[in-house]
Amino acid sequence: MKKAVRRLDGWTAGAPANERFPEILARLKRAYPDAHCELDFSNPFQLVSATILSAQCTDVRVNMVTPVLFAKYPDAQALADARQEDVEEIIRSTGFFRNKAKSLIGMAQAVAADHQGEVPATMNALVALPGVGRKTANVVLGNAFAINEGIVVDTHVARLSGRLGLTRHADPVRIEQDLMALTPQDDWALLSHLLIFHGRRICIARKPKCGECVLAELCPSASMP
Numbered sequence: 217m218k219k220a221v222r223r224l225d226g227w228t229a230g231a232p233a234n235e236r237f238p239e240i241l242a243r244l245k246r247a248y249p250d251a252h253c254e255l256d257f258s259n260p261f262q263l264v265s266a267t268i269l270s271a272q273c274t275d276v277r278v279n280m281v282t283p284v285l286f287a288k289y290p291d292a293q294a295l296a297d298a299r300q301e302d303v304e305e306i307i308r309s310t311g312f313f314r315n316k317a318k319s320l321i322g323m324a325q326a327v328a329a330d331h332q333g334e335v336p337a338t339m340n341a342l343v344a345l346p347g348v349g350r351k352t353a354n355v356v357l358g359n360a361f362a363i364n365e366g367i368v369v370d371t372h373v374a375r376l377s378g379r380l381g382l383t384r385h386a387d388p389v390r391i392e393q394d395l396m397a398l399t400p401q402d403d404w405a406l407l408s409h410l411l412i413f414h415g416r417r418i419c420i421a422r423k424p425k426c427g428e429c430v431l432a433e434l435c436p437s438a439s440m441p
C-alpha cells in the first residue's frame with residue numbers, strides 16, 4: 217500500500233499513535249455503535265467452548281454448531297463426561313475437530329473438577345485450562361464477565377493495528393501491550409470488537425477499501441483510489 221500523509225485539523229496520518237488514537241477510537245465507535253462479540257453464548261461455559269471452536273473458523277460456522285453441542289452437553293460436567301468421538305462428530309465442520317474435541321473435554325473436566333463446574337473469572341485460572349490461551353481468556357473475561365484484563369488480538373486486530381501504525385510488532389502479546397497503552401481500560405473489550413468489525417467490512421486482508429474508510433485521514437497505510 218502507498219504511504220499517505222493527510223492533514224486533519226492540523227495533524228496528520230504520520231502523527232504518533234497516541235495523538236491519532238483517540239480520534240480513531242471515536243470514529244470506530246460512531247461507525248459501529250453495535251460492535252459486539254459475534255459468537256453466540258448465554259453463559260461463560262458456552263463462551264469458552266465457542267471460543268475454543270473459533271480457532272481457524274468463522275464465527276458464523278461456530279454459531280451453527282454450538283446449539284447442537286450445548287443441547288447435548290449443557291454444562292461442564294456433561295461435557296467432561298462426553299465421549300470424544302461424539303463431540304468430534306458434532307464439531308467436525310469447524311475444522312481441527314480432533315484437537316478441538318480434546319480441548320473442549322479437557323477444559324470441561326478441569327472446570328468440573330477444579331472450579332465446581334463454574335468457569336473461573338481470572339486470567340491465571342483461565343489460561344490453566346486445557347485449550348485456553350491468553351486470547352481465549354481475554355474473550356471470556358471481557359465478554360462473559362465484563363472484566364477488562366487485556367485486549368483480544370486476533371488476525372483482524374493484528375492486521376489493523378499494524379496498518380494503522382498502532383504497533384510495530386507482529387507478536388500478539390506485544391501488540392496487546394501497545395494497544396493497552398493507547399486505550400482507556402474500560403474500552404479494552406470494545407476495541408477488539410471495533411477493529412474486528414472494521415476488519416471484516418472495510419480493512420479486509422487482501423484488498424482494504426481505503427476509499428470507503430472512516431479512518432483514512434488517520435491511517436499511515438491509506439491508499440486512496
Ligand code: SF4
Pocket residue numbers: 379380418419420424425426429430431432435436437438439
Ligand atoms: S481500510 Fe482504512 S484502516 Fe485499512 S489500510 Fe485503508 S485507510 Fe487504513
